[in-house]
Amino acid sequence: MTSTDSPPAVTLADVDVVLSGVPIVRHAGFTIEPGQTVAITGNNGSGKTTLMRAVLGLVPHRGSIRLFGTEVQHFHHWRRIGYVPQRSSIMVQQATAREVVATGRLGLRRPLWPASSSDRSAVAAALGEVGMSDRAGAPFVRLSGGQQQRVLIARALAGEADLMVWDEPLAGVDQHTQNVLAEVVAALRRQGRTVLMVLHEPGPLEPLIDRAITLADGRVVADGPFQSAGGGHEVHELPHSHSHRTGLEVV
Amino acid sequence: MDWLMLEFMQRALLAAVITGLTAPAIGTYLVQRRLSLLGDGLGHLAVAGVGLAFLTGTAPLPLAVVVCVLGAVGIELLRELGRTSGDVGLAILFYGGLSGGLLLASLAGQGTGTLSAYLFGSLLTITATELWIVGGLGAIVLLVCLGLLPQLFAVSADEPFARTIGLPVRFYNVLVVALAAITVTVSMRTVGLLLVSALMVVPVATANHLVIGFRRSMLVAMGLGVLAAVSGTVGSYEFDTAPGALIVVIGIGLFALSWPVSLLLARRRAPSVELVDDQPPLAHEVTEAHPHQHAAGCGHVAVTHGGHVDYIHDGHRHAAHEGHYDEH
Numbered sequence: 275m276t277s278t279d280s281p282p283a284v285t286l287a288d289v290d291v292v293l294s295g296v297p298i299v300r301h302a303g304f305t306i307e308p309g310q311t312v313a314i315t316g317n318n319g320s321g322k323t324t325l326m327r328a329v330l331g332l333v334p335h336r337g338s339i340r341l342f343g344t345e346v347q348h349f350h351h352w353r354r355i356g357y358v359p360q361r362s363s364i365m366v367q368q369a370t371a372r373e374v375v376a377t378g379r380l381g382l383r384r385p386l387w388p389a390s391s392s393d394r395s396a397v398a399a400a401l402g403e404v405g406m407s408d409r410a411g412a413p414f415v416r417l418s419g420g421q422q423q424r425v426l427i428a429r430a431l432a433g434e435a436d437l438m439v440w441d442e443p444l445a446g447v448d449q450h451t452q453n454v455l456a457e458v459v460a461a462l463r464r465q466g467r468t469v470l471m472v473l474h475e476p477g478p479l480e481p482l483i484d485r486a487i488t489l490a491d492g493r494v495v496a497d498g499p500f501q502s503a504g505g506g507h508e509v510h511e512l513p514h515s516h517s518h519r520t521g522l523e524v525v
Numbered sequence: 526m527d528w529l530m531l532e533f534m535q536r537a538l539l540a541a542v543i544t545g546l547t548a549p550a551i552g553t554y555l556v557q558r559r560l561s562l563l564g565d566g567l568g569h570l571a572v573a574g575v576g577l578a579f580l581t582g583t584a585p586l587p588l589a590v591v592v593c594v595l596g597a598v599g600i601e602l603l604r605e606l607g608r609t610s611g612d613v614g615l616a617i618l619f620y621g622g623l624s625g626g627l628l629l630a631s632l633a634g635q636g637t638g639t640l641s642a643y644l645f646g647s648l649l650t651i652t653a654t655e656l657w658i659v660g661g662l663g664a665i666v667l668l669v670c671l672g673l674l675p676q677l678f679a680v681s682a683d684e685p686f687a688r689t690i691g692l693p694v695r696f697y698n699v700l701v702v703a704l705a706a707i708t709v710t711v712s713m714r715t716v717g718l719l720l721v722s723a724l725m726v727v728p729v730a731t732a733n734h735l736v737i738g739f740r741r742s743m744l745v746a747m748g749l750g751v752l753a754a755v756s757g758t759v760g761s762y763e764f765d766t767a768p769g770a771l772i773v774v775i776g777i778g779l780f781a782l783s784w785p786v787s788l789l790l791a792r793r794r795a796p797s798v799e800l801v802d803d804q805p806p807l808a809h810e811v812t813e814a815h816p817h818q819h820a821a822g823c824g825h826v827a828v829t830h831g832g833h834v835d836y837i838h839d840g841h842r843h844a845a846h847e848g849h850y851d852e853h
Binding site for chain 1: 557559672673675676678679681682683685686687688689690691692732733736737738739740741742
């Protein structure tokens, strides 16, 4: 990156995350330029989700995590981030899909002011983009897993964020939803937005991914173009045991 | 309707309306956050405020508000720090409040008789000054509950997400419990500290039976709360019963009635699901003699796929086709 450019969307330098005394992420470092579509991959327990939560400031970390050039603990432009959690924790019986999506606009709205027409149209457009317009009035908790995931994606889209941070958007969703999400990611790419996703299986998103960062045992062990299943990542096993505290730094 | 001319009845009805509106409004957020019983605990805590007022010879209502709000905010901050393991800490605080209140009241030479006006409500003896306090605090609760509805909904529904869009989550969490504490103490003269929690929960549960949508169910719950509070107040005058108890019994009666209504509504709304990745029927399979006419709301689940509607009947789908039903 050159200094005249806009700052990177995400910069990590020597990031450690320790939860309840257990190191989950170790010495992680990478830079994501605006407009990139990046997948974080790795086996279960490799630290993907924790790394993502650290990027969002939801868990404490050591080292430096910058969002758009600002350290995450001093970052205030949260409306630029569109977060989609791994699975919905929304248990509100009576809330409709539209009401859930509308909360995605709150970063842009002033408290005590009613929703503007642009708020309403952004919510409607986001629901349309994920193919949920006809279910907008349905109770969120009664939707299928795939439909709930599409609603949560729509909630992130409604906020018109520059940086999408999605945790396993394809986990446990039906094929139709996977295809819808691939269309959404393709549209985000065309608009020049940055997309950072934790992915276990790339599915239909594979051709859209510019770059894959692979974690193993909390370390970045590979960083480069996405290699299709069967090749690449699983082979990049590293010659270090779990007890190696000092660790072998891997390029 | 001669009771409408009585000054104490006018005050009682006004206070009942305020409780009927505020308790379900804040209760909607508590139910959503699985804190249905917080109101009950705060009611116990408010007893300490009342006892303290007896001992110091001050007005019970303002002191109870202060004690209850401080206790509620403390509980919320402890919860956020993860210091209270589950409900044990809350139980200790709440029963400490109740026993402390009773102790302070007895030290002040007041028996449980005086205290019962606050424990069970004493709507018909509410004074004009108390009504002003109740009205002022009730207006604040309503203003915040309705004005900050999108924010409070977002924080209660999905806290991590609310954090990532930059909402001041801690402030809103503290605000909700502080408003709950205000509502509890404000309601102690109407339904009483031991029963106020019912008005925070029961109308909300009833509304959930009747309507879909968070905002809509909050408004319906407030309507139901007013209905129960006003009819309970009038009824208690007519039949000479305890108003707080009658209000809550009416609220629970409305809940019981809402059950069959919700079943009817569910039928009318004709559960409809969308079927995706569907394979077309392989062959033209006609059902056997089928006297039942499928239609919207016929009781069978409607499935929309491939541009037409099927009805799920005993585990397979029926599609209307030239006077008979195909198996899909």
